[in-house]
Amino acid sequence: MILLIPVWMWTAWLITPKKKLVVAIVDKTEISRQGQEHVSLTWVLNQERYTKTSSKPYHVSQDYFGFFPQQGEQFRVKGLERFTPAQLDQLSNDCKAAYYTDTYGVFSNEWFSHKNVTERSGLVYGGMSKEDIALLQLMKDKHKTIITEFNTIGSPTAPEIRQQFEQMFGLKWTGWIGRYFESLDTTTNKELPQWLVGNYLKQHNNQWSFKNGGVAFVNDKDEIEILEAGTHLNEAVPHIITGIKGQTLYQLPSSIKYSFWFDVVQPDSSINQVIAQFRIDANDAGMKLLKARNIPAMFPAVTQHTGKDYKFYYFSADFCDNPVGMGSSYFRGISFFKFLFYDSSNPMERKSFFWNYYRPLMTTILDELYREQ
Structure with missing residues (x-):
């Protein structure tokens, strides 16, 4: 009987009616064919049976605008930069929503082999373009839904494009980004960015005494500040604290850990509402x-x-970048078994964030969008 449960769940998903909902997805940071930077969104779209046409589902490796990896070190760029103003206008008519999952881009040390990925390098493709911002303006003017997240307006986006975004949506980037590292010990954690360590040493008398985990802050002037567990932090991992409105409206937990990249922004409270805080x-x-x-x-x-x-x-973090596979999205009611997919005691795991935060948040947003169209 138990062995039949997956079959029932898949059958239940299969017979769920398809729902057409056109979403323009922008992802300039895709370095694999797995759609890592937007897979969480595609997972929710597929689980809820949203389709790009009346019958065709979203494919994580195809249905987005941005950077497309090919065989070897080959790639294709299919971003909004190739669109004319008339084509952007048509796209804004066709779409119910635009979701910019990541415009950071791809750098040469990430894409070309035999490079040190912990060092900085030249940009292959990335940053928000004038066409990207033009689509957002069209979507706003046409009363559509716009979803953006870190990194949309940080480096390498040009300052003038960033300022347009900030004025358009009443939200200003402070220049700071940050991330939790499980270990700040350079002798054991080889994934610490060398530019982070190098700049900190230059700015702090060549002193790096950190051994525990902690949070590193970096600003747009490459200034570095580090808070270490025990020395500066009562609790090492940043948490997202959600108010009553967010808990009620989106079925979100009051508190959840978050161990990946985030940015520090200042919204205009006369325009926007903050429903959760780091x-x-x-x-x-x-x-x-x-x-x-x-x-x-x-x-x-x-x-x-x-x-x-x-x-x-x-969303002031890499909300859409979580290590989830599309396979589980084909089973109706899979969230009842979410505890099988993660170990919440591991401070670095991000699957619990997907299951307990991103999934209910985006499921609600998309449901409202579909019902209002």
């Missing part, structure tokens, strides 16, 4: 470092504008 649990020593750099200990994680004029969401 919390850096700093002690007195940590608060002193944050204050000196003008970095808040709590800052927006989910910002939204849900007026009748347009809908806008900004």
Whole structure:
């Protein structure tokens, strides 16, 4: 009987009616064919039976605008940069929503073999373009839904494009980004970015005494600040704290750990509403470092504008980049078995974030979008 459960779940998914919902997905940071930077979105679209036409489902390796890996070191760029103003206007008519999952791009050390991925290098393709921002303006003018997340407006996006985005949506990037590292010990953690360590040493008298985990902050001037567990942090891993509205509306947990990249933004409260915040649990020593750099200990994680004029969401982290496979999206009710897919005691795992935060958040947003179209 138990062995038949997967068959029933797959059958239930298969007989669920398809629902056409056209979403323009932009991903400029795809270095595999697995759609890693937008796979979480495609998973939700497929699980909920949303299709790009009346019958064709979304394919994670095909249905987006951006960077497309090919065999070997070959690639194709199929971004919005090739669109004329008339084509962008048509796209904004056809789409119910636009989701910019990542415009950071692809750099030469990531793409070409025999390169050190912990070092910085030249840009192959990336950054928000004038065509990207033009589509967002069209979507806003036509009262459509716009979803964006880190990294949409950070480096390597040009300052003038970033400023257009900030003015368009009432949200300003402070210049700071950050990430949790399980170990800051350079002798054991070989994945620590060399540019991060090198710049910190230059700015702090060539001193690097960190051994524990912690949070590294970097700004657009390459200034580095590091908060170490025990020394500066009561709790090493940043947490996303969601208010009552977010918990009720999107079925989100009040608190969840987040161990990947994030940015620090300042929304205009007269335009946008913050429904969830990052919390850096700093002690007195940590608060002193944050204050000196003008970095808040709590800052927006989910910002939204849900007026009748347009809908806008900004997720201040790599929300859509989670290590999930598309296979599980073909089983109705799979979320009842989500505990089988992750070990929440591991501070670095991100699957629990997908199952407990991103999935319910995007399921609700897409459901509202479909019902309102």
